[in-house]
Amino acid sequence: MNSIFKRTYSYWFLLPAAIIYFIIFILPTIMSFFFSMTRWTLSDWEFIGFENFITFFQEQSLSIGFKNTLIYAVVTCTLKVALGLLLGVLLTSKIRTKSYLRSVIFFPTLVSTIAVGIAFSMMMHPTQGVINTALAAIGIDGPDWLGDTRIALLSVAMVDVWKGLGFATVIYIAGILSIPAEYYEALQIDGGNSWHKFWNIIVPLSRPATNSVIILAFIGGLRSFDLVWAMTKGGPGFTTDLIASIIYKQYQGGFYGLATAGNVILFLVVTALAFPLYTYLNRKEVDL
Amino acid sequence: MKNMKLKSLAMTATALVLTGTLAACGGSNSGSNSGTNTAEGGTGGNTEKKVTLSLLVDNTQDSVNLANAYVDAFQKKYPNITVEMETRPGGGEGDNIVKTRLATGDMTDVFFYNSGSLMQALSPEKNMLDLTNEAFQSNIVDSFKPTVSFDGKVYGVPTSSTIAGGWFYNKKIYSELGLKVPITWDELIANNEKIKASGISPVIGSYKDSWTSQLVVLADYYNVQAQVPSFADDFTAHKATFAGTPAALRSFEKLQELYDKGFMNKDMLATTYDAGLKMLADGKGAHYPMLSFASPSLVQNFPDEIENIGFFAQPGDDASKNGLSVWMPGAGYIYKETKNVEAAKQFLAFMASVEGTQVAATVSKPTGPYLIKDAKIPDDVPTLVKDMLPYFESGKTAPALEFVSPVKGPSLEQITVEVGAGIKKAPEGAAAYDKDVEKQAKQLGLAGW
Numbered sequence: 001m002n003s004i005f006k007r008t009y010s011y012w013f014l015l016p017a018a019i020i021y022f023i024i025f026i027l028p029t030i031m032s033f034f035f036s037m038t039r040w041t042l043s044d045w046e047f048i049g050f051e052n053f054i055t056f057f058q059e060q061s062l063s064i065g066f067k068n069t070l071i072y073a074v075v076t077c078t079l080k081v082a083l084g085l086l087l088g089v090l091l092t093s094k095i096r097t098k099s100y101l102r103s104v105i106f107f108p109t110l111v112s113t114i115a116v117g118i119a120f121s122m123m124m125h126p127t128q129g130v131i132n133t134a135l136a137a138i139g140i141d142g143p144d145w146l147g148d149t150r151i152a153l154l155s156v157a158m159v160d161v162w163k164g165l166g167f168a169t170v171i172y173i174a175g176i177l178s179i180p181a182e183y184y185e186a187l188q189i190d191g192g193n194s195w196h197k198f199w200n201i202i203v204p205l206s207r208p209a210t211n212s213v214i215i216l217a218f219i220g221g222l223r224s225f226d227l228v229w230a231m232t233k234g235g236p237g238f239t240t241d242l243i244a245s246i247i248y249k250q251y252q253g254g255f256y257g258l259a260t261a262g263n264v265i266l267f268l269v270v271t272a273l274a275f276p277l278y279t280y281l282n283r284k285e286v287d288l
Numbered sequence: 289m290k291n292m293k294l295k296s297l298a299m300t301a302t303a304l305v306l307t308g309t310l311a312a313c314g315g316s317n318s319g320s321n322s323g324t325n326t327a328e329g330g331t332g333g334n335t336e337k338k339v340t341l342s343l344l345v346d347n348t349q350d351s352v353n354l355a356n357a358y359v360d361a362f363q364k365k366y367p368n369i370t371v372e373m374e375t376r377p378g379g380g381e382g383d384n385i386v387k388t389r390l391a392t393g394d395m396t397d398v399f400f401y402n403s404g405s406l407m408q409a410l411s412p413e414k415n416m417l418d419l420t421n422e423a424f425q426s427n428i429v430d431s432f433k434p435t436v437s438f439d440g441k442v443y444g445v446p447t448s449s450t451i452a453g454g455w456f457y458n459k460k461i462y463s464e465l466g467l468k469v470p471i472t473w474d475e476l477i478a479n480n481e482k483i484k485a486s487g488i489s490p491v492i493g494s495y496k497d498s499w500t501s502q503l504v505v506l507a508d509y510y511n512v513q514a515q516v517p518s519f520a521d522d523f524t525a526h527k528a529t530f531a532g533t534p535a536a537l538r539s540f541e542k543l544q545e546l547y548d549k550g551f552m553n554k555d556m557l558a559t560t561y562d563a564g565l566k567m568l569a570d571g572k573g574a575h576y577p578m579l580s581f582a583s584p585s586l587v588q589n590f591p592d593e594i595e596n597i598g599f600f601a602q603p604g605d606d607a608s609k610n611g612l613s614v615w616m617p618g619a620g621y622i623y624k625e626t627k628n629v630e631a632a633k634q635f636l637a638f639m640a641s642v643e644g645t646q647v648a649a650t651v652s653k654p655t656g657p658y659l660i661k662d663a664k665i666p667d668d669v670p671t672l673v674k675d676m677l678p679y680f681e682s683g684k685t686a687p688a689l690e691f692v693s694p695v696k697g698p699s700l701e702q703i704t705v706e707v708g709a710g711i712k713k714a715p716e717g718a719a720a721y722d723k724d725v726e727k728q729a730k731q732l733g734l735a736g737w
Contacts, residue, residue: 039731041411042391046733059723061699125558147557149711235498236557237706252380253698254387254409255731 036261052261073221088172106166117230175209342396347375408694417622444619449654451615453507492573493556494564503577508539511604540714611684697724
């Protein structure tokens, strides 16, 4: 026991960090598990067991969030991986405006999400928006991007892809550049074409990049909130509500216990989906 | 030489800034000291002591203008009291801020907030100062008091005039098409058919700001209570529901009918409240179901068109029972833990005086009668407000449901968007709202839920 505290660097040095970590992370986590089982008005609480969780799963306006969140996460994640890889290949090839294009692709990542959301919701206005005005000029009658309940969620997902693509691309550029040149030389000797280069070298050997992009984009999609809130506030009705926006609305309504239960559910969902995905992807990774 | 001059200038400037800072520190110190002194001195009436009163209002332009007018006039009348105003967002975000500040003991001395169901959700007996026995209560119209009461105690003072919920309409379109103001729902539908045939959107929907979608349902409450007088009490006690009461379900059906018959503007889901007002003023839409609190912004933004805009109550199915649903204004409340009780009471007493309403009228024209006895509506109010007065004079008004029952589900605006945009049918919408209400009632701990 003594040896633990009498090392060159005593474990006491950990104490400040441990206290902060306990107060601002561990303690609130434990508290939220408790308050999720109460009816809570911030000053009073009443223990009600799992009733909040039951409400969350039973009520249609709340449970729609699970479906939407999953669709949103899968769509944004898939597109970011596919487009990110293609752009990564393009921007590591020998094209002239490479560094210019790299910055252009990355710029949307730097802009505030709320600003992007407001700008796009104006551009997607069905009659006065830039997008439909442009479509009308070439004779296409554009849809109501954010008003049509069938496509509203996908419209928001597209904006998320536009904004997050730059980050995925940068990860891919780094991944592709780290592939040793010997593989390409071997390919040349064997007489392979560019398709072979892409499919047999770049795709398998940029696997670590793919895994990072999948994990980041998927978790990002699951807990996404700001963009949806800026663009549709979950509307029309509840069609674009994600788990996070539903939780926010429960807080606004003053249902603090119910909202906390939503957070616990979100935590469990993210863990239950992301953790197996992470271990699965890591097992498949190959060494360079 | 030039350098020297610059240097001395810089020196002077620095000195000025320094003294300024010091003075400011001194000022705030003495301010807070005297504040506590007054509180300790109690009701001694030592009016010479300087008091700083803090006030929290929501950040819409109209609320800020109104609060500024009260503050300026009040400070002139009571030079020893300084009022510092803070603003907060409106809507659900604002509710959250107010609740959090109350729960953490960080509330301003006086705060403006909604009356009715939202006020009930603030735990008044814990957070607000009981004003039942204040002298200024005798100035306030009795119909307002229940909306700021909890367990028989009164907690608030009205911040402005009453507000009516009904249909704004463009009088130019009405006279061009030779239409008459409808007093039954069928007449309204017939008018809408004619307007639609002329190529104008009969009804403006601005569902991008989803709260505006609730109006058809909420403004129908006069008709609901005319048919089922006990609805509010039964609803509060969980004996009546929207889906199970035909008269109440009818409110949702009316909303659905407007969509089914194609009366709404096509881009209603992308239209905002401001854009909706513009459509009405420009004659691109004929009707806009809205609260009369929109009249100050109409006056400000469309001064040339304001006289072309009229107002009528949402008609019911029976012409003999035509009347207006009335919203009560927000109220000023005193935070229970305030240290400046006397000054805060003086401020509310000022708001609850005829003089206070005159001050309010200078920045914000009333949107209906005042709730202060003997306060008169100025003659220069816009036509649409004058259109409301007959309902009040003949007593054909009823408070909206949220002022006679503490339960109002927070998701109503999303549900009315769904019904109003054809995503859900009226019975499904009403049933979904009943569920939402149940959540709220459980949270409030009401009996019977």
